Amino acid sequence: MSDVADQKRRAFWLKHLHQWHWVSASICLISMLLFALTGITLNHAAQIPAKPVVTTLEAKLPAPLLARLKTESDAEKEPLPAVVSDWISEQMSLETAGRTAEWSTDEVYVSMPRPGGDAWLSIARDSGEVHYERTTRGAISFLNDLHKGRNAGPMWGWFIDVFAVACVLFAGTGLFLLKMHSSRRPGTWPYVALGLVVPVVVIILFVH
Secondary structure: OHHHHHHHHHHHHHHHHHHHHHHHHHHHHHHHHHHHHHHHHHHOHHHOOOOOEEEEEEEEOOHHHHHHHHHOOOOOEEEOOHHHHHHHHHHHOOOOOOOEEEEOOOEEEEEOOEOOEEEEEEEEOOOOEEEEEEEEOOHHHHHHHHHHOOOOOHHHHHHHHHHHHHHHHHHHHHHHHHHHHHHHOOOHHHHHHHHHHHHHHHHHHHOO
């Protein structure tokens, strides 16, 4: 009777572990490949050539909007006035609303970093000249920055967190499945131990 109960318990756990294992594997698959490949490209970033492409735009604020900038508070950091952001969006197709701007006596500077590149916009407070510059460094640089979560926004940060949880679930269920099958696979724990020993040895001997 005890053997039958043990077999049922084992079958129950095997069924649910396999189910959670393949579900988490399906969720992780594409992103895991992406993060593995970008891990390689990040490790060899110096050997991968990237040719920056620079795009510039220029415009001039209308007098009423320029007057708003001249009379705006002298705080060092605060967003552009909504009417100025709306004008920039309409005339230059750039989104500056909500971004923190750096105010000085001569100009207003808005940093607009992005994955795989950088961008900034400046407005001269005396003349109203608007200058925008965007630098892009290609698809590999874009994917590398996504790997690091650099300048990718809060939603991408949440995605990385969810992906990490799915990876933990995938690895954890895999570990339990290894345990349940280890009695018939004597090489299981030596291989698991090897996965721990190799990076530890590399760290001890080669990482300073």
